[in-house]
Amino acid sequence: MKNPLSSLFNLPIALFVVAILAVLYGPSIAPLQHLDRQLYLLAGGARSMQAGYGLTVPIWGELANIGLWMMGVCLWLWLLPRPGLLAAILIACISLAGYTGLQLYAQLQHQLWLPQGVLIQYLLISVPVVLIRAQQKRTWAALVGERDAALLELADIKLQAGQLDQAATHLQTCQPNPAVTELGYQLALQQEQRRAYQAATKTYQWLAGLDPKYKDVSEKANSVLSATVAINSDDLLATQTLNIPQEQQRQPRLGRYRIERELGRGAMGTVYLGVDPKIARRVAIKTLSYKNVAPHELEGVKQRFFREAEATGRLSHPNIVTVFDVGEEPDLCYMAMDFIEGDSLRVNSTEDNLLAVSTVYQLVAQVADALHYAHKKNIVHRDIKPGNLLYDEQHEQVKVADFGIARIVDSSSTKTGDILGSPLYMSPEQLKGQKVTGASDIYSLGVTLYQLLTGQAPYSSDSIANLAYQVINKKCKSVRELRPALPASAPRIVNKAMAKEPDKRYTSAGAMAEALRKALQKDFGIS
Template sequence: MATDPGLGASVATTLLALQNQKTLVRPSWRHWMTGVLAVMGLFYLLWIQPLFRNSMAMMMGAVIIITLSVIQVAWQLSYQQILPLPLVMVWFTATSAMMLLWKQRRRQWTQLQWENHNISYQLGQQWYQQGRLDEALAALRPCNSTEAVLTLLYDIGVQQERKRQYQEAARTYQLLVDRKPKFKDARKRADALQQLSEPVQVTTDFSATHSLVMPSQELNKPILGRYEIERELGRGAMGVVYLGLDPKISRRVAIKTLSYREFDTAQLNVIKERFFREAEAAGRLNHPNIVTVYDVGEETDLAFIAMDYVEGKSLDRCVSESTLLPIAEVYEVVAEVAEALAYAHQQNIVHRDIKPGNIMYDQNSGQVKVADFGIARIVDDSKTKTGDMLGSPVYMSPEQLKGSKVTGASDVYSLGVTLYQLLTGALPFSGDSIANLAYQILNKKYISVRELRPELSAGVVRVVNKALQKEPSKRYESAAEMASALRGLMTREFGRSDSRKAS
C-alpha cells in the first residue's frame, strides 16, 4: 500500500517535537491554558474524584490522560503547535495517585476509629450497667460525640449526682457541655453543682448532724440503693432518717442510716457484721405492731435499713405535762408495745433501746409501731466500751449500764421507764452526767408515779414498780405478762380490754 511521504514526514516531525517539547510555534495563550487546566484538575481531584470508588477513580483518570494525549497529538498535526499538556498530565497523574492513596489510608483510619468507638461504647455501657461509673466514663472518653454516647454520658452524670458524687457529676456534665453545649439540661446541672461546691462536702457527711437532702431543686434526688430520698424525717444518735421512695413498686419507706464516720476504723468491720446480721434478723419479724424491715444496703460511707413508713409521730411529743395522752390510751399503747416485744423475744431478738422516740403512734387510726429493732445493740457494744455512750441511757436497765448480758427483761425495764414518763411527763431517774445518772439507776429509788399524779390507780403503780425492779428476775417474766397486766387494768378501770373503744 502506497503512503504519502509528506504525511509520514509530518508525523515524524510531530513526534520528535513532542519528545523534545519543541514546536515551530508556541501559542501565546499557553499559560492561560495551563492555569485553566490546573484549576479544572484541582476541582476534579478535590471534589469529584473523592465521590468515586478507587477503581472508578483510576478508570476516570486514565480516560482523562488518554483524552489529553489525543488532543495533544491532534493539535500538533493540525496546527503545528505543541500544547503544554505533557506537564499537566504528569502533574495530574502524580496528584491523582497521591489523592487515591490518601483516601485509602483515611478510609482505613476512619474504619479503625469507628471500630474503637463501638468497642469503647459497648464497654462503657457494660460498666454503667454494673454501676462502675468511673470505668464507664473512662471508656467513653475516646468515643465520638454521637447521640448514644452523649446520652450515656448524661446518664452517668445523673447516677453520680444521685450517688452523692457531686463534684464528679459536675465534671461529667461539663464534659458533656464541651461536646455539645445545648444537650438537654447539662449546662444547668453543671452550674448548679458548681455553686454547691463547698456545701456539697458537708452534705456528704452522714453523721447525725448532717443531712443528705440537697438544697438545690435543680438537682436529681439522691438515692440510697434503689431508693430515692425525698426528705428528712428525723435524726438519731447513729444517723439521719429519711423518707424514701421505692420506684419499682411506688412504695414509700423510712430509711435509717448508720454512718461509718461515727466509728473507728478498727471497729468498723465488727460494726458492719453485726449491723447486717441483726438487720436480717429484724427483717424476719412479722407483727402488726413492729415496723417491717424491707431491705438493708451499704454505700461507701454508710449502711442503711429501708423499713415501713408509718404515719403519725413518735411518742416523744407525748412526754410533757401539757401533752400527756389520756390514761386509758397510755395503757393501750404500752400494752401493744409489750405484745410486740413479747413476739420479738420469742424470735430471740431483744430491742435494747425501747423509748418513746422509737414508738410510732398515729392517734387518728390508733396504730402503734415499734421501730429500730436490733440497731441499738450495735451502738452500745461499739461505743460504750470507749466511754462514748450513744443510745438513751435514761431508759437503760441496770444490767445494760453495767455491761452485763442483756435479755428481754431489759426491754421490760425500758418499757417501764417509758410507761412512767407517758403517765407523769417525768423520768424516774435523772442526773447531770452519765456517771451520776448510772448511780441513780443502780442504787436509788424513784418517786412513785402516784406522788406525781395522784389520780393514778394503785394498780398502775404496781405495774410500774414491777417493771422497774433493779433485779431482772423480779420483773415480769415476759413482756407478754406485762401486756396482760395492763389489759387487766383497762378492764377493771375502763370496762374494756381495748380502752380506745371506751374513749
C-alpha cells in the same frame, strides 16, 4: 497570539543550534547512531515553526493553568476521599479524561497550548494514592465506629447495673458524638444521685470539653461538688446530710431508692423518706454513717450491721417495722423499711400533748407483744424509747423500729451520749456494762410508759454520769405523785417493769402486755 519564538528561529539558525547540541550533549541525550534522526526531527520542527504552524500559548494560559491546578487539588483533597471507592474511581477517570480531552481540543482546533501536561501526569500518579488512602481511612473509621458502638452499649449496661466507674471508663474511650454525650450526661446524673460528687464533677467537666453548650454541663462542671453536699458536724450525730434538689432526675439515691426528703435524725444517723422506683413504694431509710467510726473498728461495725439486719429482716410482726432491704455506700450503710404515716410517740411524751391513759395502755401493750415475739427469736432491741415507737393514729397502731441497731451502734468506742443509746431509758445492768437480755427491754418499756403517762422523765440530770448513778441507785417518783388522776394499775405496772433487779421485773414482755390488758378491762372496760 503567535509564539514569539517562531519569528526568531529559521532553518539556518536551527541547524546551527542542532550542531552545537550534537557536539556538546549528543552523547548524553541519545546514542550517536541516532544523531541523524534527531537532526531530522529538529529540522522538521524548525521548518514548521518558520512556516507558522507552531502552537501558541494564549495570554490567559497561565491563569487557566492555575485554575486547573486548583481544581486538581480540590479533587485530591475534598472530592475523591468522600464517596465510596467505585464512585471515586469513576470521578477520577472522568476528571482525567476531561483534562486530556480539553488539551487535545485546544491543540487540534485552536492551536492553543494549555500547559497542563504535568498536571495530568501528576493526577495519573497521585489519584491511586489518594484513593487507597481514602479507602484506608473509611475502613478505619468503620472499625472505630463499630468499637464505639460496642463500648456505648457496654457503658449503658454498666450504667443500668449501677457500675458507674466502669461505665465512665467505657464512655470516655469513645469518640465524641451525640449519643456518647447524652449517655455521659445520664452517668453524671446518677453519680450525683449516688452522692459521688467528685466523680460527677469530673464527668461534667469531661462533657463540657466535648460540648460546653450541652444542657447545663458547663454550670454543673463548676458547681456540683460544692452545691450538692453539705456536711453536718454535730458531735453526736456526725452524719453526712444530703441536699435534696427539686429536680427529680437529680434527686440523690441510696442503692435503688430515690431520696425525697429528710425525715429526721436518730442514733443511727439521718433518716430519709425514699421511694423504690421499681414498685413505687415509699420507704423510710435509716443510715449508719461511717464518719465517726474508728478505722480499725469499721469492718466490725459493717459485719454487725448486716448480721443484725439479716436477723431483723426475719421478724414478721404487725407491731414491728418491716425491713425490706439493706445496702452500703462508700460513707454509710443503710436500711430500707416501712414508712409509717404519722410520728413517733416522742411527740406524746410531753405534758401538753399526752394521749389518753387507755390509749397509752393499748399502745404499750402492742409494743410489749412485739418485744415478746422478738425475744423468742433471741433478738433484743436495746434501745426502746418513745422516739423508736412509730404511731399510726389513724389505725391506732404502733410499730417498733430499729431492732438490733443499738447493739451495732454502741460497739464503736468513739461515740458518746445518744450514740451509745439513750441513758435515760437504759436499764441498770446495761449502764453497768453487764449482759443485756430481754429484761432490759422491759425496763426501757417501763420508762417509756412512765413518760407517756406523766410527760416527765423518771430521772433527770445535766451529766450522763449523774444520770447513770440515779438509774442504778435511786428510786424515782411515783407516776401518781406526778399525775394523781392515774388509776392504781399505773404505778403498779410501771414499778414492776422498772425494777432495779432484772429478776424482779415481768418474766417476759408478754406478761407485761397481759398485765396492761387486764388493767384496760378493769379500769376502762376495754377488752
